[in-house]
Amino acid sequence: MRGGxxxxxxxDQQPVxxxxxxPVSRRLATAGADHDVKIWEVASDGKLPTATFKTGLxxxxxxxxxxxxxxxxxxSGEYLASGADGGGITLxxxxxxxxxxxxxIHKTLLFHHKDVLDLQWSHDxxxxxxxxxxxxxxxxxxxxxxxxxxxxxxxxxxxxVAWDPLGQYIASLSSDRTCKIYAKKPQGKSKNAERLxxxxxxTLVKVEYQNHDESKPPTKSHLFxxxxxxxxxxxxxxxxxxxxxxxxxxxxxxxxxVINTAYVMSRRDLSRPSIQLPGAxxxxxxxxxxxxxxxxxxxxxxxxFKLPYRVVFAVATLNSLYVYDTxxxxxxxxxxxxxxxxxxxxxxxxxxKYLAVSSRDGYCTIIEFENEELGQPHILPGSKEVANGNLxxxxxxxxxxxxxxxxxxxxxLKMEASPVAVGVRAPLLPTENIKRTGxxxxxxxxxxxxxxxxxxxxxxxxxxxxxxxxTIPVAAEVTPPPAVPAAKNSASSKPAKRRITPIAxx
Numbered sequence: 001m002r003g004g005x006x007x008x009x010x011x012d013q014q015p016v017x018x019x020x021x022x023p024v025s026r027r028l029a030t031a032g033a034d035h036d037v038k039i040w041e042v043a044s045d046g047k048l049p050t051a052t053f054k055t056g057l058x059x060x061x062x063x064x065x066x067x068x069x070x071x072x073x074x075x076s077g078e079y080l081a082s083g084a085d086g087g088g089i090t091l092x093x094x095x096x097x098x099x100x101x102x103x104x105i106h107k108t109l110l111f112h113h114k115d116v117l118d119l120q121w122s123h124d125x126x127x128x129x130x131x132x133x134x135x136x137x138x139x140x141x142x143x144x145x146x147x148x149x150x151x152x153x154x155x156x157x158x159x160x161v162a163w164d165p166l167g168q169y170i171a172s173l174s175s176d177r178t179c180k181i182y183a184k185k186p187q188g189k190s191k192n193a194e195r196l197x198x199x200x201x202x203t204l205v206k207v208e209y210q211n212h213d214e215s216k217p218p219t220k221s222h223l224f225x226x227x228x229x230x231x232x233x234x235x236x237x238x239x240x241x242x243x244x245x246x247x248x249x250x251x252x253x254x255x256x257x258v259i260n261t262a263y264v265m266s267r268r269d270l271s272r273p274s275i276q277l278p279g280a281x282x283x284x285x286x287x288x289x290x291x292x293x294x295x296x297x298x299x300x301x302x303x304x305f306k307l308p309y310r311v312v313f314a315v316a317t318l319n320s321l322y323v324y325d326t327x328x329x330x331x332x333x334x335x336x337x338x339x340x341x342x343x344x345x346x347x348x349x350x351x352x353k354y355l356a357v358s359s360r361d362g363y364c365t366i367i368e369f370e371n372e373e374l375g376q377p378h379i380l381p382g383s384k385e386v387a388n389g390n391l392x393x394x395x396x397x398x399x400x401x402x403x404x405x406x407x408x409x410x411x412x413l414k415m416e417a418s419p420v421a422v423g424v425r426a427p428l429l430p431t432e433n434i435k436r437t438g439x440x441x442x443x444x445x446x447x448x449x450x451x452x453x454x455x456x457x458x459x460x461x462x463x464x465x466x467x468x469x470x471t472i473p474v475a476a477e478v479t480p481p482p483a484v485p486a487a488k489n490s491a492s493s494k495p496a497k498r499r500i501t502p503i504a505x506x
Contacts, residue, residue: 003049003367005338011036015360018070018345023291024077026349027054028356030364031068037082037092039103042354042366049354049368057082057103063090069232070118070345074125079106079142081128083116089130091142107145111138117232120163120170127196129170131158137172139196148196151182153203156227159249160234166242169270170198173234175227179204179247181270202271207252221253223263223273225283231318231342235286239311240293243267244274246313248284252276260284262315264304275304278330282317286345289313292352294375297327304329309378314355316343321357321365325374338365352377 010016011032018031021042028040028051037057043050057080058064066085073080080092080103093106114133121128127148128140137151137158156176163170170182182198206220224234224247234249243266250261260280263273290312297310305311305326312332315322321343323333339359347356352374357365 001333001367001369001373002047003365005363005365006049006051007363008051008053010362010364011038013362015067015341015362016344016358016364017067017360019356019358019364020072020345020347021349021354021356022073022077023075023350026351026354028347028349028354029071029073029080030358031071031082032362033067035064035066035068035084037064037068037071037080042349042356044368049366051364051366055103057092063105063108064088069116072119072121074121074128074142075123076125079121079125081119081121081142083119083130085115087112087114087116087132087134089116089119089128089140091128091145107142109140109145111147111150112136117157117159118161118235120161122163123165123167127163129161129163131161131172133157135174135176137161137170139170139198149198151180151198151200153180153200154178157232159232160236162236162238162245164238164242164245164267165240168242169201169245171236171238171245171247171270173224173236173247173249175225175229175234177205177222177224177226179224179236204247204272221251223250225249225251229283229285231283231285231344233285233344235288235345237287237289237313239289239313240291241311243307243311245270246277246287246289246315247273248287248315250276250284252279260317262287277315277324280315280317280320280322282319284315284317285343286316287313288346288348290348290352290355290374291350292374293378293380294325295378297375310375312352312374314346314348316346316357318342321346321355323355335365335367339363 010030011034014033016030016032020029021027022029026042028042030038030040032038035058039054039057040051041054043052058068064082064084068082068084071080071082078094081089082092083089087110089109089112090105091107091109092103095102095104112130112132112134116130116132118131119128126142128142130138130140132138135152135154135156135158139148139151140146141148151170151172154172154174154176156174158172158174160173161170168184171179172182173179180200181202181204183201185197185199187195187197204223207223208218208220210218229249236245236247238245245265245267247263247265250263252259252261260283262277262284264275264277266274294310294312296308307326311326313324315324319336319339319342321335321338322331324331338357339361341359341361343357343359345358348354353369355367355369359365
């Protein structure tokens with residue numbers, strides 16, 4: 001592994017707010033507060049990864065006149081969607097050109113009336129969902145540029161959205177301290193039967209802790225940071241097989257201890273978190289999964305998951321990068337002190353060779369992995385092995401792992417009916433060491449289902465109620481960014497954050 005912060009003038013020294021790799025090539029798209037979208041070619045010079053500028057999309061068009069907060073390639077690689085301040089979304093389409101390729105405006109989507117903060121494509125590249133400061137999410141049909149559905153219900157900015165790769169769920173995360181899970185439902189017999197119909201199935205709000213003094217009632221605390229979190233992004237993500245969902249901006253508060261965390265949600269029970277990742281020093285703002293699955297290494301004795309393969313994912317805090325896999329409790333990689341300002345986004349190349357991070361200090365970090373450094377690729381049915389041990393799927397439909405389990409045999413959970421809100425008992429994590437999240441405190445869990453839910457899609461080892469201490473990983477050496485003065489003020493027109501009191505539904 002090698003890499004570091006590339007000392008390139010990425011976006012005229014303005015904050016780099018988002019980035020994404022093309023799903024087929026090693027093209028890297030970046031978006032900045034300079035109103036531009038740029039395409040780079042990532043390669044290696046034998047010592048460090050390099051990025052070569054290819055083209056800027058916006059200067060020759062009228063696509064964006066304000067900061068571009070997010071961009072995402074479609075899974076097919078045919079489209080690139082970019083969302084900006086003011087509510088505008090531009091769909092770019094790839095066209096052949098004399099010099100190889102050209103991205104031209106396909107559609108301009110205008111329905112949000114405030115800044116767009118996050119985007120996510122459906123797995124078949126047919127639809128796009130956007131999250132906005134106007135407190136809503138909108139589902140678009142990409143080819144026509146039409147609105148399919150508007151998802152409402154959040155009371156503050158929607159800062160992250162994720163589309164289940166199996167097409168059944170959409171999850172949104174807001175600064176109103178809630179996560180909403182929308183499930184796809186049939187329309188029934190109507191003239192709009194062909195339109196998508198997602199209905200809010202769960203709203204995650206609070207966590208309940210057992211009081212050490214048994215004479216006192218349990219205490220409740222919010223699962224997520226409020227709107228004072230110093231980031232406009234809460235980028236959540238589904239695993240490539242759709243087995244689980246990871247939620248950033250988690251906040252575990254018990255007594256006087258406040259721990260930054262991310263929650264892992266099992267597909268089989270999206271009403272409550274199943275796992276709480278070890279606490280980070282700063283708030284977690286983004287999660288991205290490696291698109292390649294890897295063969296097991298046989299070290300799953302202390303892991304949370306039981307899978308026929310290893311899943312690798314990256315978690316970014318405001319100032320650090322953690323890489324986890326499903327066979328180990330502690331992170332397998334930690335990078336700290338990469339940037340002088342907050343991290344804004346993460347991206348993996350399609351062959352898992354590169355991991356890129358963007359920051360408000362105007363720079364990006366690119367980490368290069370050696371062949372099979374992360375492991376040997378796991379070949380799924382319908383996939384073929386290509387150069388350097390990477391995978392190219394032949395089919396668009398992802399494979400869902402039904403063998404992902406959570407062992408909650410030691411937990412006695414009682415279920416109560418509740419139409420929207422969910423509370424969950426959370427494991428306690430010590431601050432002095434990273435430890436396993438063990439047995440959940442006994443008590444009530446509220447969700448929509450009246451019947452107890454048997455979680456059989458993930459596994460948590462809850463046999464040891466004390467937890468086992470994990471080895472703290474050694475932070476890898478990287479090239480630091482160049483010393484620069486304080487970042488210029490963003491050209492963003494984002495509204496100033498204001499203090500509100502979220503309405504918690506118990």
